């Protein structure tokens with residue numbers, strides 16, 4: 001399609017990737033973000049090869065690889081004995097998938113994406129909170145909380161788990177999944193150097209601890225997952241008490257105790273994992289509005305695919321718009337290509353938590369292994385996949 005005016009709402013990983021892809025394709029792209037300023041999320045993220053393929057497509061893959069850390073191996077260990085249950089060799093991942101596997105600080109990834117969006121000519125507006133979209137006029141009209149409006153040929157809702165754009169569709173509020181994530185960054189130290197050099201996780205009944213290095217190994221990203229009820233808030237800046245976390249992991253092996261001991265007081269945050277069920281009846285309205293990323297299919301993080309699928313959405317949507325003759329056709333092709341895959345990953349991600357956190361941790365890895373790699377998720381190529 002010829003040059004379009006496109007409004008992307010939400011400057012998360014999905015929205016920014018979409019902005020870059022669409023600006024590169026020659027469209028007039030406007031990005032609206034509710035936050036008044038860029039924040040600094042103190043956490044890491046894993047970019048699997050299927051995510052990196054999308055980032056390569058928008059031209060930031062090399063910078064992401066240079067800024068992040070590529071693991072050589074990953075280790076899954078028993079919560080109590082500390083014994084290794086499974087070792088994954090990642091030295092051949094790049095060759096096997098023709099895309100890297102990268103750990104990166106979220107703030108670094110965000111900076112790379114914002115810079116690329118600006119370099120490619122996208123206009124970015126902060127402090128612009130979408131209230132709704134009016135599709136009854138010729139164009140889609142975005143209505144903001146400050147009373148202003150913006151007219152576009154297409155509005156892309158990339159406004160995350162609690163998306164206002166999603167309210168245009170038959171949706172329910174996100175639901176609490178029963179999982180809580182405690183997050184912390186620990187500075188590198190001799191006591192945990194071996195655990196920094198060998199990223200991975202400890203798994204136990206109903207709980208697990210994920211660790212991986214960021215910023216050339218200067219920092220260790222830690223996520224302690226538990227299952228709890230009675231507390232359901234989510235957000236990147238909700239503080240938690242280190243003693244509460246230590247209590248949750250009493251009796252876990254010395255390696256986990258060493259990790260807990262390296263966390264500085266005041267630096268633990270907690271996040272109740274909320275998610276969506278697949279959105280029945282479609283993601284697109286009147287050939288003028290669609291959804292990507294968590295706004296479309298927020299999932300639990302147990303396959304590390306939330307941002308990855310948002311990146312895939314962004315590339316596939318941009319390609320559908322380039323290849324289709326009309327917007328109605330583009331959105332139909334985009335949804336048609338994405339719904340089944342993202343619904344499958346939403347379901348499998350929940351089930352993977354149960355597999356990793358089963359009652360008999362010592363059995364993990366024996367028999368048929370079902371994880372993000374054996375499920376074939378890494379092989380998906382948003383650059384060549386039919387859309």
Ligand SMILES: Cc1cc2nc3c(=O)[nH]c(=O)nc-3n(C[C@H](O)[C@H](O)[C@H](O)COP(=O)(O)OP(=O)(O)OC[C@H]3O[C@@H](n4cnc5c(N)ncnc54)[C@H](O)[C@@H]3O)c2cc1C
Nearest residue numbers: 010012013014034046129130159160293294304306307308
């Ligand atoms: C503990 C944890 C670990 C995870 N680990 C991984 C991992 O390793 N790999 C992976 O791929 N995924 C992972 N995920 C999932 C991943 O973080 C999310 O899927 C991803 O960040 C979602 O990106 P998004 O751009 O769709 O939404 P968001 O990041 O939520 O961005 C939405 C943006 O929209 C803005 N916004 C919201 N409302 C409005 C509005 N009304 N108007 C304007 N702007 C608005 C927000 O301020 C925000 O900037 C993890 C998630 C959690 C909780």
